[in-house]
Amino acid sequence: MTLKKLLFAAAMLALSLNMSAQQSYEINLWPNGPAVKSSDAGDTAKVKVFLPEKKSATGRAVVICPGGGYQHLAMNHEGYDWAPFFNNMGIAAIVLKYRMPHGEKDVPISDAEEAIRLVRRNAANWNINPDDVGIMGSSAGGHLASTVATHAAKDARPDFQILFYPVITMMPDITHKGSHDNLLGSNARKKDENSYSNDLHVSRMTPRAFIALSDDDRVVLPANGVNYYIELYRHDVPATLHVYPSGGHGWGNRDSFKYHNEMQLELKAWLRSF
Template structure:
């Protein structure tokens, strides 16, 4: 396990010191990564306006913890989006973790493997494999991270929202063989937040790019239904918070509407905020004075779960 500590000293003008810490942990023992095929692929990182990561070979979690005095005992695993082709790693990952820290919530960014025919077998299961392992690992570290093992939620953006909703509806599905005692723990999130999520692959409002990257060119109907998460909701699906913009042309708002209706039909607690504008991929929406209010609504919702 790699641990990096950054000591951030404020200026003498303010006369205070602050410590920011992030912990990087591999999800798997190096020789026990499920569904991995040895290949010449290697991780790629490109930074322009945001950090885009692709071809992840060794998935990790990057843990950001609030100060103990501010800590609420809650944690959220963060799944960045990118159409299952890249991870918008800072925009929908580390930036979100830092925001959560400001609210006393541990933010854990999951750098999950993206589906690949070249480096994986059964690529459609690989993101879920990493997601299940990530929440089990965080649960196993609850005492170390100063969090409650029954207050561990997830948040996902776009295709990361599809992965989060897949975890929230397929958490009991065995998609890999256990590698250690961590895998005996529950993979069920205690609560779930989905931001402009990809949900369906059977409705006309689906996101075809995410479907192709996850399931391949010609998936059969059974596979499409299996990963259309509005069809997989049960009464045990975690309480869910949804945010979407009506004018989203990338992932139409109907994705969130379908999931909300499925939750309602199963009597699962659901909160949804639909904004008139914002498009797709707005992250914290700091430049939109109305839309950026979703972050406060999220925090209020997490407090209501107590």
């Protein structure tokens, strides 16, 4: 066998061993029916669980909420594609397929809160520390993640949050209109807009945060993430904010994002800092 063939065989063996070391499976989030019913009976909430090799598991887990304007879900580059990144750090990744709200805000929020509870209920079986369960979200998924981080009761409150180019506010002049209308309705009450403008609900109990976005994002204004960071700072919540010069919106874990490597290194450093 030539050297080239030997190297190829070794690479394939290493890949197969790595894949076999990682466990992944899908779970129906509400096997006995959802706590909050959706107007779309065919829309079901699920999680796909990606567990690292047991010997490398750190006990940390993160529930991942893809974006999509509360209209659809970018399940790959903002969801499943993140699993190897976290698993390689010994972190369990739980990708949430949450239901669309159709103007009923409690539908996706109840799904995200239940996903956190699900991880904690299965902590022993999944080699997870129930006090080290975070939440991550991109775009509208970032709104969902920050909503849980600022509103949830203790059993569903995450221990840390990771937000990529997040929708934070529901105020009409700064919010992403599609996310606003799909979550609250196009004629939303001011009370609801205030209630789900998450920068207004930061407290000292809000979990630490990593926030990353692009300066030239024209879809979700950078003011969303920046204002959230300011409120975290004002309330003495540990947080880090990374604003990249370009990249626009929706880059997720794509290699095509110009600052992909820098973003991953900064996220790794942050995750190792606590």
